[in-house]
Amino acid sequence: MIEGKASAIGTEKYFKSHPIHPSKQRQFDGVAVSALGMGTLLGLCDETTDKQYEETLLQAGQSGFNFFDTANSYRNQHSEVVLGKVIKGLISQGIARDEIVVATKGGFIPFEGVFEDSVRANFLDKKIIESKEVIAESHCMSPHFLDYQISSSLKNLGVETIDLYYLQNPEVQVSEVGEDELYRRIEAAFVLFEKKVHEKKIARYGISSWDGFRLKKGGLDLSRILACAQAAGGENHHFRAIQIPFNLIMMELVKNNKIFQQAEEYHLDIMVSAPLMQGQIKRLNYRAFDLLPEGESYMNRALEFVLAMPQLCSAFCGMRKIEHFEENKKVLQSPSWSYDVWRHSCEAVGVKITPKEEKAPLK
Template sequence: MKEYATKEGTFSYLKQFPKYSRDFYRFDGDVFVSSLGLGTFRKEPYREENYIVNYKDAVKTAVLNGINLIDTAINYRYQTSEREIGEALKELFSEGSAVREQLVVTSKAGFLPLDFPFPENPYQWIEDHVLTPGLATKEEVIVDQHCITPAYLRWSVEQSLKNLQLETIDVFFLHNPEMQLGYVEYKTLKKRIKKAFELFEKLVEEGKIRHYGIASWNGFLYDESHTEYLSLKDMVAIAEEVGGKGHHFKYIQSPYNIAKTEARSYSNQKGPDGRYYTLMQAAHGYGLKMMGSSSLLQTNIFKSRFDPKVGELLGTSDLNDLASALQFARMGHVVSALFGAVDPQHVEDNLMLAYLPNSKPDNVAKLFGTNDAV
């Protein structure tokens, strides 16, 4: 039995749901992934209600009903999200309801996670857990919250594995490295990313991660003149320098939703031929796989009702705006669109989309009104 997602394991998983549309699962070249993935980010993690709520039931409901991608990060809710996923997976495995090879589990590191309960003095936590053990110097910790030194990242991976109660993380993301720009030069950041990638290649060899990538908020979406712009071409070049053509930099994660469409509509990234493409097109050109984050823009896209034409074009007229938003998000060039849900009922409601086929590409393109949509 493998301790990570496999092609055979994920295929056996999808065969449990024969009533779902054949479009619901996608083969990304390595494994089969549900086109909706469960995310575990919560806004304002210092608020007490974010700890009273238990994600465990939502995770179990997702896995039992056809979602095999679970996404998290060590800093989400001060490590609580990872720990609840770990509890849920342990129960599923012990019950025989799922096996490790069927599930794709991703996490991230870069932000300092602190710990729950929130420390009385977070600066002392940084001193005790990062600076004193020598994981980083004070200068390598950006605004008391972000760090990507190899020693710190190794600690993060080890801690995430412990939290998740797993031996291997399928995809491990460097979390928002653009956070450091404005405090260090781009040239310096590239050197830091190179050291991070060197560590990740070692962690692949050690069996602690299977693949790695970069999860970014706006870094891949800005114009290249912006201070926090990240060049995908540069990131691939670093990976090839570190790991050769057989490197394990395989994924990126970036926002894509009906209100934030730049990943599909804005040509700001150079492809392998040096010409400018959208992020989705460039990623495809480099052989990378993209996971779409913030599919519902943290529910901010529902401040007013959608135009009825949206549902007509996406084939979701009989459902609601939330279903239309998720349908749109998973119709990009993504292996999966991530959504957050604490209530198991919300997970089940969103899975109504599993019965729907993909929207027609021409219909999706009409929602853009430009020639840039892929």
């Protein structure tokens, strides 16, 4: 196991030797991070995809990307294993463990082949999960299972401490268990996470969500989630971040500025997933891109739009193809758009944004 975790001194050192534009260097809970991070969701569970990711992730670590995002379920753990190899590779090239920030997630059940057969052989028969704990035929957040996933992630990544651990998409359970039981389960998960912080297995934790903070029906209540963290860890809890999809198509986050206000009030950083909507942004009519400020390419404009969002810490983009990485890495060297440019860009694509000084108070 590689000892240590991301630190303020280490991450600042990283950007001195791997400089990016100052506006693209952000702060997350006391450590410096790149505004654009590396995602690892998509792709087959095969050697070819593993090698593609390994190449681009190594290049990224040498090019100003120090924030890496994965999950135990991504490609049936292949993504974590590859990232573990990359971390070792970066360290062998002189980049210290405390210079990079590693995030992973638990909640979805990893599987390969037929889901039912895989889950029975790997989890039910081994008493890691009870059948009644499997929700939506894919999800489990019992403390016993999450404890197992954290141990599995640590082994796959080869690190002593995970810098940021997310509870993954808890909203998928609400339709089956109801709201009160959902938050009871979130609190139980947070109790485990606080224990793991004490054991130095994770440094902090958060919630990653696809629909929970975008959709009203079946959504998540951030104030109730904060209450879960306070119940689990008191006022000195380690709940630090939420991850939400946002891009030129999925604009719900900025249509409801309550999330921004709550995140600021609760001292939470906002991370973004799917800034290019898993590559689907390129299907937009070119006229939509022409409404945005000029950039190196349509994809660069789409990324700059996301990275300019107020209160954004980092956005994570999967880049397993080296040509996509070479194109996207350019955004780290260019200045971020101003708030006014970003707001006018939102309005140009049909979303009116309330100016900062006019935001309504929380109710």
